[in-house]
Every structure is written in structure tokens, then in C-alpha cells.
Amino acid sequence: MKKIAVLVAMMMLAAAPCAFAQSSVEKAKAEGKVAFYANMTSVEPVMEAFQNKYGIKAEYTRLSTSKFIATILTEHAAGKLTADVLQAPIPVMELLKSKGVIASYVSPAAAGYPKWANKDGMIQSFGIEYVALIYNKDLVKAADVPRTYQDLTDPKWKNKIVMADPATHPTTISWLVGLRENVIKSDAEWRAFLKGLAANNPMFVASFGPTPAPIETGEKLIGISMPKYIVTKAPAPLDWARVSQPMMGTPRAIGITAKAPHPNAARLFVDFWLSREAMKIMAEQVGEYVLAPGVYPPIAGIDKAKVIPIRELSDDEIRKWGAEFKKIFAK
Numbered sequence: 001m002k003k004i005a006v007l008v009a010m011m012m013l014a015a016a017p018c019a020f021a022q023s024s025v026e027k028a029k030a031e032g033k034v035a036f037y038a039n040m041t042s043v044e045p046v047m048e049a050f051q052n053k054y055g056i057k058a059e060y061t062r063l064s065t066s067k068f069i070a071t072i073l074t075e076h077a078a079g080k081l082t083a084d085v086l087q088a089p090i091p092v093m094e095l096l097k098s099k100g101v102i103a104s105y106v107s108p109a110a111a112g113y114p115k116w117a118n119k120d121g122m123i124q125s126f127g128i129e130y131v132a133l134i135y136n137k138d139l140v141k142a143a144d145v146p147r148t149y150q151d152l153t154d155p156k157w158k159n160k161i162v163m164a165d166p167a168t169h170p171t172t173i174s175w176l177v178g179l180r181e182n183v184i185k186s187d188a189e190w191r192a193f194l195k196g197l198a199a200n201n202p203m204f205v206a207s208f209g210p211t212p213a214p215i216e217t218g219e220k221l222i223g224i225s226m227p228k229y230i231v232t233k234a235p236a237p238l239d240w241a242r243v244s245q246p247m248m249g250t251p252r253a254i255g256i257t258a259k260a261p262h263p264n265a266a267r268l269f270v271d272f273w274l275s276r277e278a279m280k281i282m283a284e285q286v287g288e289y290v291l292a293p294g295v296y297p298p299i300a301g302i303d304k305a306k307v308i309p310i311r312e313l314s315d316d317e318i319r320k321w322g323a324e325f326k327k328i329f330a331k
Contacts, residue, residue: 024264024267024268025054025268027264028054028056028262028264028265028267028268029054029055029056029265030264031056031262031263031264031265032056032057032262032265033056033057033058033059033262033265034050034056034057034058034059034084034085034262034265034266034268034269035059035061035082035083035084035085035261035262036058036059036060036061036083036084036085036086036087036269037061037063037068037071037072037083037085037086037087038060038061038062038063038086038087038088039062039063039064039065039068039087039088039089039092040062040087040252040286040288041062041209041232042228042232042285042286042287043060043282043286044060045281045282045285045286046273046278046281046282046286047060049272049277049278049281050269050272050273050278053272054268054272056265056268056269058269061083064206064207064209065088065089065092065169065170065171065207066168066169066170066206066207068088068092069092069095069096072086072096072101073096073099073101076099076100076101081101081257081259082261083257083260084256084257084260084261084262084263084265084266084269085254085255085256085257085260085266085269085270085273086101086102086254086255086256086257087252087253087254088252088253089129089170089171089174089250089251089252089253090123090125090250090251090252090253090312091170091174091250091312091313091314091315091318092170093123093253093255094123094312094314095315096255097120097122097123097255100258101257101258102122102123102255102256102257102258103122103255103256103257103258103260104121104122105121105122105124105255105256105267105270106118106121106124107124107267107270107271107274108271109270109271109272109273109274109275110124110126110274112292112293113125113126113274113291113292114291116309117251117291122255123253123254123255124253124254124255124270124274125251125252125253125291125309126252126253126254126273126274126279126290126291126292127251127252127282127288127289127290127291128249128250128251128252128289128291128307128308128309129171129226129249129250129251129252129289130226130227130228130247130248130249130289130307131171131172131175131208131224131225131226131247131248131249132225132226132227132240132241132243132247133146133149133152133222133223133224133225133240133241133243134211134212134215134222134223134225134226134227134229134230134238134239134240134241135215135221135222135223135238135239135240135241136215136216136218136221136222136237136238137237137238137239138237139218139221139237140221140222144156145239145241145242146222146241146243147241147243147244148243148244148245149179149183149184149193149243149245150184150189150193150196151243152193152196152197152200152222152224153192153193153195153196153197153199153200155199155200157200157221157222158199158200158201159200159201160200160220160221160222161197161200161201161202161203161220161221161222161223161224162202162203162204162205162211162214162215162220162222162223162224162225163202163203163204163205163211163223163224163225164204164205164206164207164208164211164224165204165205165206166204166322166325166326166328166329167322167323167325167326167329168206168322169206169207169208170313170318170322171207171208171249171250172208172224173313173318173321173322173325174250174310174311174312174313174318175224175248175249175250175310176194176321176325177310177311177313177317177321178248178310178311179193179248181310181311182246182248182308182310183245183246183248194325194328194329195328197329198328198329201331202224202329203220204329208225208226211223211224211225211226211229212225212229212233212236212238215238216233216236216237216238222241226287227240227287227289227297227299227302228286228287228288228289228297229287230287230299231284231285231286231287231297231298231299232286232287240299240301242301242305246305246306246307246308247305247306247307247308248307248308248309248310249289249307249308249309249310250309250310250312251309251312252288254270254273254274255270256270274292276292276295279291279292279295280292280295283295283296283297283298284297284298287299289302289307
């Protein structure tokens with residue numbers, strides 16, 4: 001029955017581009033370009049595929065999660081927001097929606113996605129920013145690879161861990177809170193995990209992007225990071241720890257800006273982005289965990305992993321927990 005459901009969903013995804021009327025495609029082409037602000041890295045293959053398919057220039061601006069909201073709201077308030085399409089974690093998109101930055105649009109290309117992936121007809125989730133323990137497989141013995149997240153508190157990892165700053169990086173803040181709500185049974189055990197992790201003196205970087213480099217070089221041996229780097233950094237000696245607990249992550253989402261300078265190109269771009277064609281590129285070339293049925297990144301064992309979306313934290317919660325983690329991880 002599950003196979004039939006997946007097959008039907010795949011057929012719907014394959015047919016989705018036809019739903020965008022040819023006249024609208026021509027209008028999109030007449031607009032000439034689409035501007036895309038995103039916090040994801042390595043999306044160039046999807047941008048290139050869109051340009052090759054439609055002959056519409058796709059401009060990509062990368063913004064880190066920590067700078068995303070301030071940049072967008074500043075440009076929006078000044079009436080100078082040039083982005084047509086935005087991509088960011090759900091909490092960021094929810095905040096931008098509350099400020100009137102996001103327009104309503106339900107893409108036919110997402111017809112086979114999980115129902116939870118679009119609750120409001122404005123923000124569409126297309127993947128999960130899955131977080132895992134990434135390690136240097138040349139330097140970490142198989143017997144030493146963590147079996148649970150709590151294994152990171154073992155003193156053998158002291159000064160050997162890298163992670164995004166838990167005081168300022170919203171996705172890491174959400175992940176740590178997600179552990180408390182989905183994985184670790186009691187508040188006392190969760191706080192013991194945080195204390196043990198802090199005691200191992202992890203190196204802090206600004207976001208997930210810089211986490212693989214020190215693991216590749218051996219400066220650090222393990223990190224709280226993303227399995228996608230196993231694909232994008234290949235042949236770097238990276239692997240992921242198959243812990244017994246679920247893999248978690250913040251849903252990645254996309255939306256069209258309320259005053260998009262190129263509205264037809266924006267809708268066409270979102271339809272393409274959510275298509276099976278683009279999702280396969282994203283999974284296979286960028287290593288992303290996507291919500292298109294039956295599509296997985298080429299990472300051994302990922303198709304068997306339990307990956308769950310974590311709760312969307314409010315901006316106030318992000319600030320509150322960030323302040324608390326700053327105290328716990330103070331050096």
C-alpha cells in the first residue's frame with residue numbers, strides 16, 4: 001500500500017510542472033530573472049538546472065541564519081527588498097510572515113508532500129535540516145563512535161568537538177531544545193547532557209557551514225553538524241554516527257515575497273524547486289534530506305534513519321534558550 005502511495009505521489013510530482021500554464025511560463029520568461037535569498041549552501045546545481053530549463057536568470061544570495069532576519073527586515077522596511085523567493089528554517093520564515101514579508105502561494109509541485117509541510121498556504125517545507133554527529137572516519141575507531149547523543153559527554157572527547165555556537169545559532173538552539181522534547185527522557189538528564197557537553201570544551205563556529213573543516217583536517221574529531229557534508233565535501237574522510245535515537249532537524253522552507261519584483265518567475269522557480277527533478281538534484285548532489293517521496297541523499301544508511309521535524313521555536317524562545325545556553329557553555 002505504501003509503495004502505491006509513493007508511486008501516486010511521484011506521478012503527481014512529475015506532472016506538476018504542467019500545472020504551470022504555458023502563458024505564465026512566458027510571463028516568467030518576460031520578467032527575465034528571479035532573485036533567491038537563502039541560508040542553504042551548495043544550491044548552485046538547482047539554480048543552474050532552472051536556468052537551463054527556462055532560460056531565466058536565477059540570482060542566488062547566501063545569508064547565514066544569524067543574519068537572515070535582520071537583512072530581510074531592513075531591506076523590506078526600506079522598500080528595497082529585491083528578493084523574489086526566500087528560503088530559511090521554519091522559525092525564521094514564520095517571523096518574516098508575521099511581518100508581512102511572505103505572500104500566499106500553494107505550489108502544485110508539492111501535491112505529494114506530507115500534509116504538515118504546508119499549514120498556512122504561504123510557507124512550504126521541502127526538507128529537514130537534519131543534524132547528526134559527524135566524525136573523521138580515518139581518526140576515530142569504530143568502537144569509539146557514539147551510540148547515543150549522550151556519548152558526547154564522555155571525557156575522551158574533551159577539546160575534540162566542534163559545533164555552532166549554542167548561544168547565537170538558531171538551528172543549534174532549536175536542536176538542543178528538540179533533544180529535550182523528543183529524545184532525552186527527563187529535564188535532569190538533558191541538563192546533565194548539556195553540562196557534560198560544555199565540560200568537553202567544544203570549539204564554537206558561527207553556523208553549520210564551518211563545522212566540517214576542522215573535522216576534515218583532524219583539528220577536531222567529531223562535531224554536531226549535518227550529514228550533507230559527507231556528499232558536498234567528498235572525498236573528505238567524513239561519516240555519521242548511527243545513534244540509536246532519532247535524527248532531528250528544523251524543517252527547511254521556501255516562500256515568495258509579498259512584493260516580489262518578478263512574481264511570475266518567482267512562482268515558476270518555486271514550482272521547479274519543489275519538483276522531483278530538483279529534489280533529486282538537491283538530494284544526490286547537495287546531500288539534502290528532502291520531503292519528495294522516495295528521494296534520499298546518497299549517504300549509506302540514511303534511507304533507514306528515522307528523521308523527525310522538531311518543533312518551531314518562537315523568536316522569544318530562541319532568545320530565552322540562547323541566553324541560557326550562553327551561561328551553560330560559558331568559557
